[in-house]
Amino acid sequence: MSQTSTSAQSPAATIAGERADETVDEALPRPARFADVKGWFWPADQLLFDWFLSYQRDTDPDGRGDLLELGAYLGKSAIFTGQYLRDGEEFTVCDLWDSEAPDDPNSAEMDRSYSTLTRRAFEANYLSFHDELPTLVQAPTSVITSRARAGSCRFVHVDASHLYEHVHGDIEAAKALLQPEGIVSFDDFRAEHCPGVSAAVWGAVATTGLKPIVITGTKLYGTWGDPDPVREALLTWLETRTDMWHGVEEVAGVPLIRIKGNKAESPAHPKSRHKPEPAPRSEPAPLPPAPAPTAAARPRPSRARRLAKDLLPPILTRALRSRRSA
Template sequence: MQFPDRSTTPGGDELPRPARLDDVKGWFRPVDQLLFDWFLGHQRDHGHAGDLLELGAYLGKSAIFMGSYLRPGEEFTVCDLWDSPAPDASNSAEMDRSYATLTRRAFEANYLSFHDELPHLVQAPTSVITSRVRAAGCRFVHIDASHLYEHVHGDIRAAERLLTPEGVVVFDDFRAEHCPGVAAAVWGAVATAGLTPLCITGTKLYGTWGDPARVRAELLGWLRTRTDLWHGVEEVAGAPLIRIDGRRAEAPEHPRSRHRAEPVTDGAGADRSAPAPAAGPAPAPPHRRTGTPRVRRLVRDLLPPLLTRALVRTFRRST
């Protein structure tokens, strides 16, 4: 199945396609990419079958990553409001503040840059998801939708119902200062609803309602082999919790795009005037790239964001 380098909005405007996962706007840190890869790979290696589910997709960065782990006979469902009206005033205010330019068409263009088919898309509040996905059918659920307590509480109840007995749920922004409702709902589920946290990173909590012993032990074994990840174990709510510092994490190999194009950032404000880049020269010899990831990390850590983006673009053109 062939896709053009550019698709169009319903109004006929072109949307450029991203050439790399890093070109897709969104928040998905290397440490969490490594953990998604480990948990989804662990399920594959142990014959744990089931569907994938993402609640809240933004422009598709983590969905693109998850879609690479879909196996024959499984279904991937993504639920998001995108450009639909929010179900209540509080959610509407949150959408206007943080996701005003989010459109389904941009998500689709991004996703189809890396995969042959779209996942099953549910454009609706996440409160409908238990009527769209079979109970006890999902092996992996990623929750990154509304940050309001009552909505997150509902998403947690839905995940418990939809996960297989050994399934894993991941919560984004469980500790961020701008969304205390997520923290309250997630830790409330740990205290009162049987959710067992397996590990935490700076932005995400990974948990299960199943028996955590084997997966925790094997995760610790893997972490001991990683020189780019610090980890420690702390007793929390009567169970060991693995804390992971991924500031030096090296991301796994990303899904590869079929396109060389500018990123799709949204459906309204993206720069559509620039043509798709022409095919570049042959890859540089390995010695040209030596040290580049370290330089980029230093740039990201030390310089202001606007200058960082300009320098990163310069690095990309030169490598």
């Protein structure tokens, strides 16, 4: 999800909880659909997460590699990623959540954009779709290299602080923790309100050997390994899609795929264990009051009677009226 500036680089913060208590506060909302989980995770990126994680499974069915997310907000992308976890693998999520930020710039960032973010809300959302929580590290992302094994991850999603110094540290951590052919995804690398992310990511392309594979409107996907096999496989898949535009151009000496997926069809979403709340029954609108009865209209005299009244002598007119009354 974009806009999850919930981590920082400081050894001062502490790590809270490994496998968390999986009892959920019943007062918290329990999403009945994936779309009910708040966050920024668009269909084009859902499709690419699905493609990369499925590609890793299909091309190396006996291999193992852990999953890692740095910055989680309320869990939308973590819920999606968790469905690709295989036996023997570990999924780790690192976020400050409602912990105190370790430095003033990160604290201001948290207060500005994430004042309502809580770990309990993340847990309630995640457990609405999965049987157990991932390994949770409630701390700045600067500690993650001490909590995950070097070279253990096949997929890392970096979506934490937007501050340049912090993103730079997250990139170094992702490089250290990824397997040789592992995939990294960086969020908000081109957003106008996150220039620090853009500077850090493109700086890594120029100086660390990070090879970009594909970009969407919000994320860049790359590897420090050989990008050619995965790029060719991705292009073959994209040729079958009629709901996404893609093009290729050379950047930093390597082909870069660009995708526009404004009308992309979302992949299958995780299923919630909760049913939607029934819509409140509305009482039928009262019927409008019946119109008041009106006096029956008196029949209009015929033209012959009107002429008789005008032409006959009054005495004959009265006699005719008396006869009709009788």
